[in-house]
Structures are given as structure tokens and as C-alpha cells.
Amino acid sequence: MSDSIVKNKSFELAISGVNFYKHLVSEKKEFVMSKQFLRSITSVGANVREAVNAQSKLDFIHKLSIAQKECDESMYWLELLKETKYIEEKDFKTIYSQATEVLKIIKSIIITTKKNLQVKN
Template identity: 35%
Template structure:
């Protein structure tokens, strides 16, 4: 998968979560969890774009680690929102699955990059 496809997927992911958040009923839990969810989900795409502009392989890996953390945080807040909005579980599960796919891609990339760096140094 090339970087443009991942840029588009991470942006679409942030947008789909934005649509989900807008559809939630207003209450104190949804308000607070949604605020966190907006930040971490939009950070996924922003930090992936930053990673694509990395100055070195170690810099690229470090930036991908941030993407990994933000995806994991996004999935956590999706789980919390699903718990308090059972009528939205199906759509939340779709977002969670996409987040998990993106997380798998990012983790596999980090593992491959680290292995390649080790081989290069050996």
C-alpha cells in the first residue's frame, strides 16, 4: 500500500468519525468522549502526513509510533462511546474495524522498518 492511499484512508477515517460524533445525542459523557475522539482520530491522519515528510528512517519510525498511539486511543474512545450508545454500536464497530486495520498496517510497517534498519546496520 502506498503513502497516498494511506493518506486518503486516514483522512477518510477522521471524517467518518466526525460524522459519527455529529450523530450522537448530546450528554455529558458523549460530549467529553467525543472531544477526545475528535482530537485523537484527526491526529491519526495529521501525524501520518507528518511521517511522510520524515527526514530519516528513525524519524519516520518515531512519527509512525505516534500514529500507532493515536489509533489505539481512538479505538479506546470508540469502545467507550459504544458502551453508552448501544443504538450506535453497528456504526461504531465499522469505525473500530477500520481503525484496527489501519493499526495493523502501521504496526507492520514499523516492524519492517526496524528490521530493515537492523539489517542495514549489520
């Protein structure tokens, strides 16, 4: 998984998230929700990286499950920021679609890994 799609896409998502956070703080003067968003969006890639170094397949699934939850939480904060008019629809769509893509990839990897574990047992 060293040069994997999910590793690269989750890192790109974190970069987009950090830049988006900077915009929220400097331009919109929003400090509370944006900080929550920053924590969750950067945690996605961090947990994907932890999965790379998992000690077992179960540990791998566990780490990716955390990444999945963090990605979904990030999407929640984006939805909330949009509905409270802190962000424009076009800005929302850009990063939200990126997060959706990463979430789908992570879910797919988890499902495939679980199926492979069942086949071996």
C-alpha cells in the same frame, strides 16, 4: 508514501471520525468523550502525514508510532462510547473496523521499517 494506502486510509478514517463526532454531538448530545475521540482520530492521519516528511528513518518510525498510539486511543473512546450506550453496535463496528485496519497497517510499516534498519546496520 505520497499515494500510500496508509495515507489514504488514515484520511478516510479521519473523515469518518469527523462525521461520527458530528452525530455524537447533534444527535446524542455527548460533548466530552466525543471531543477526545475527535482529537485522537484526526491525529492519526496528521501524524501519518508528518511521517511522510520525516527527516530520517528514525523520525519516520517515531511519527508512525504516535499515529499508532492515537489510533489505539481512538479505539478506546469508541469502546467506551459503546459500553456507555452512546452508540449502537452497528455504528461501533463500522468505524472500529476501519480503525483496526489502519492500526494494523501502521504496525506493519513500523515493524518492516525497523527490520530494514537492522539489516543496514
